[in-house]
Amino acid sequence: MLLGVVLVTFLLIRIGTRDASLMLAGPFADAAMLERIRSNLGLDRPLYEQFFIYVGHLVQGDFGLSWISGRPVIDEIRPRLVATMELLLPAFAIGGFAGASLGIASAFRYGSRFDHTSRFLSLLGFSVPTYWIGLMAIFLFYSVFGIAAAPMGRIGMASFPPMPVTGSVLIDGALAGDWDVVIDALHHLALPVAILAVIIAAPILKHSRVIALDVINSDYVSYARSCGLPPRIVRQIVVRNSLAPILTLAGSELTGTLAAVSLLELIFAWGGFGQWGLNAILSGDFAAVQGYVAVIALFSIGVFLVIDLLVLWLEPRTRS
Amino acid sequence: MAVAISDIRAGDRLARLWRRSSSFVVGSTLVALLVLTALLCGVVSPYGATEVLPNAILQPPSAAHWFGTDGNGMDVFTRVLYGARYAIAIALPSAFVMVAVGVPLGLIAGYYGGVVDEVLTRMLDVLRAFPSIILALAVVSATGQSLVNVVVVIGLIDAPIFARVVRSEVISIRRSDFVASAVVTGNPTWRILFVHLLPNTIKGAAALLPLRMAWALRVSATLAFVGVGIQAPEPEWGALIRQGAEYIISGQHWVAMFPGIALVIAVFGFNLMGDGLQELTDPRLDVRK
Numbered sequence: 001m002l003l004g005v006v007l008v009t010f011l012l013i014r015i016g017t018r019d020a021s022l023m024l025a026g027p028f029a030d031a032a033m034l035e036r037i038r039s040n041l042g043l044d045r046p047l048y049e050q051f052f053i054y055v056g057h058l059v060q061g062d063f064g065l066s067w068i069s070g071r072p073v074i075d076e077i078r079p080r081l082v083a084t085m086e087l088l089l090p091a092f093a094i095g096g097f098a099g100a101s102l103g104i105a106s107a108f109r110y111g112s113r114f115d116h117t118s119r120f121l122s123l124l125g126f127s128v129p130t131y132w133i134g135l136m137a138i139f140l141f142y143s144v145f146g147i148a149a150a151p152m153g154r155i156g157m158a159s160f161p162p163m164p165v166t167g168s169v170l171i172d173g174a175l176a177g178d179w180d181v182v183i184d185a186l187h188h189l190a191l192p193v194a195i196l197a198v199i200i201a202a203p204i205l206k207h208s209r210v211i212a213l214d215v216i217n218s219d220y221v222s223y224a225r226s227c228g229l230p231p232r233i234v235r236q237i238v239v240r241n242s243l244a245p246i247l248t249l250a251g252s253e254l255t256g257t258l259a260a261v262s263l264l265e266l267i268f269a270w271g272g273f274g275q276w277g278l279n280a281i282l283s284g285d286f287a288a289v290q291g292y293v294a295v296i297a298l299f300s301i302g303v304f305l306v307i308d309l310l311v312l313w314l315e316p317r318t319r320s
Numbered sequence: 321m322a323v324a325i326s327d328i329r330a331g332d333r334l335a336r337l338w339r340r341s342s343s344f345v346v347g348s349t350l351v352a353l354l355v356l357t358a359l360l361c362g363v364v365s366p367y368g369a370t371e372v373l374p375n376a377i378l379q380p381p382s383a384a385h386w387f388g389t390d391g392n393g394m395d396v397f398t399r400v401l402y403g404a405r406y407a408i409a410i411a412l413p414s415a416f417v418m419v420a421v422g423v424p425l426g427l428i429a430g431y432y433g434g435v436v437d438e439v440l441t442r443m444l445d446v447l448r449a450f451p452s453i454i455l456a457l458a459v460v461s462a463t464g465q466s467l468v469n470v471v472v473v474i475g476l477i478d479a480p481i482f483a484r485v486v487r488s489e490v491i492s493i494r495r496s497d498f499v500a501s502a503v504v505t506g507n508p509t510w511r512i513l514f515v516h517l518l519p520n521t522i523k524g525a526a527a528l529l530p531l532r533m534a535w536a537l538r539v540s541a542t543l544a545f546v547g548v549g550i551q552a553p554e555p556e557w558g559a560l561i562r563q564g565a566e567y568i569i570s571g572q573h574w575v576a577m578f579p580g581i582a583l584v585i586a587v588f589g590f591n592l593m594g595d596g597l598q599e600l601t602d603p604r605l606d607v608r609k
Contacts, residue, residue: 129538129541129542132583143569267565278457284461284462293450296451300450
């Protein structure tokens with residue numbers, strides 16, 4: 001699958017790109033210079049050869065050098081990825097939990113006012129663009145109320161970044177015992193994490209409602225009901241049976257969330273992996289874009305693997 | 321008299337539709353509103369879409385400028401209205417690309433199975449695991465930033481979704497008698513695919529259409545916001561929000577806020593309509609409990 005993603009993006013980007021050497025050399029380059037850039041980047045070789053060279057390096061963990069900064073792509077990605085995870089993981093935990101519980105709750109109250117309201121809200125959350133809600137939140141909480149931290153990075157200008165150990169400002173600050181930095185980092189995290197959690201919760205709510213409805217309408221739940229089991233036990237049965245499909249779904253949502261994270265990072269000048277990737281796309285840095293895409297694909301594969309293992313543990317039926 | 325009776329009937333039908341799926345009614349109304357705006361914006365709007373008013377730069381909303389003016393002295397209300405044109409110009413053609421590419425692929429994959437089917441399923445796996453907005457961003461920025469490119473890329477990325485829906489429908493009816501009798505009476509394969517199978521498999525894809533149009537709108541606006549795709553001074557909503565982003569911290573919210581609201585209403589309308597359409601066509605959800 002990873003190979004598929006890499007191949008597809010490689011082909012799409014490479015076939016579509018106008019001559020990259022022209023772009024890199026600028027308007028005043030002569031033919032010899034263009035030639036030199038092309039051979040430096042290996043662009044004068046046939047496309048399939050370029051692809052095999054690239055994949056050959058990729059499997060050895062070599063993402064190549066950035067066309068613009070000239071540094072190894074992997075070195076650019078690694079520290080930024082931690083910053084992104086600082087946003088993504090807590091938001092996903094909060095949003096996923098809230099979405100799933102609201103979804104199951106509205107399935108139990110099918111057709112009620114609660115159900116309609118939560119469905120309406122989820123559809124609305126589904127329709128609101130991430131970046132716009134981010135901008136509006138900054139306007140409200142920073143410009144008007146003045147309670148949010150300035151949307152410029154992970155810590156304020158007055159704070160000194162702690163010694164990097166894990167790369168996470170939060171954890172490093174705690175390790176160094178510098179609680180001012182920890183509080184400052186939390187202050188900067190609050191708004192983007194809250195927005196991201198809402199964005200994540202909306203689709204999970206929508207789908208977990210349908211999943212739980214299917215379970216509630218299933219024969220085995222009707223049977224449990226007709227046996228006279230107390231509602232509390234029936235509810236337990238429904239929740240346990242909905243959990244595995246909801247988890248699978250949450251996994252595919254998590255990979256989709258990487259796009260939302262990238263946009264939020266752009267707005268909050270977070271300096272993470274997503275912002276870096278978008279900038280790479282804008283500046284036409286082919287090696288960096290490929291690295292960005294490959295890391296996202298790797299991340300998806302990792303998420304799917306973890307989810308599959310969790311489902312295996314949750315659902316005895318899938319163990320054969 | 322006859323008119324009055326048909327009026328009552330129409331009202332009756334609307335009431336029944338409202339009971340069965342209120343979201344469909346509300347969603348279609350919003351979409352109709354969008355189409356109307358796109359048609360009439362040239363007549364209704366007080367200024368030109370890219371008309372610069374040198375005396376009114378970054379003015380807050382007022383009676384003369386309902387949504388205020390932007391940093392170039394252009395009227396935000398006018399530009400938001402004209403944005404509806406871009407929304408339609410993106411949603412409709414990209415939906416056309418999705419269907420024109422996806423549906424035949426799904427018919428072929430479902431009917432023949434084998435390698436075609438295998439390749440299609442693999443492609444879908446890849447797309448499912450990958451954020452499509454990022455794919456669209458990367459491809460559009462590489463292939464050049466024009467309306468046509470945006471539409472084609474969005475349509476192509478979404479086509480496999482339609483292929484999958486049609487494919488599973490085809491597989492479920494491929495073995496039925498009417499297909500077999502069409503084969504033995506000597507119909508050519510294209511006729512079986514497009515005359516016999518297509519009408520029986522298109523319902524699911526049709527119900528999906530508004531949802532994917534909502535998605536197309538979101539993606540094209542996102543592209544424009546990031547700076548790939550349609551660019552200011554074109555009055556595309558994403559591009560307008562991008563223009564307004566720089567004024568947010570200093571408190572001039574109106575440049576970004578109003579196009580965002582318009583975008584949300586349009587996307588929400590398509591989503592509601594699609595949700596309602598699925599409610600109307602999916603018998604599984606009709607079980608009242």
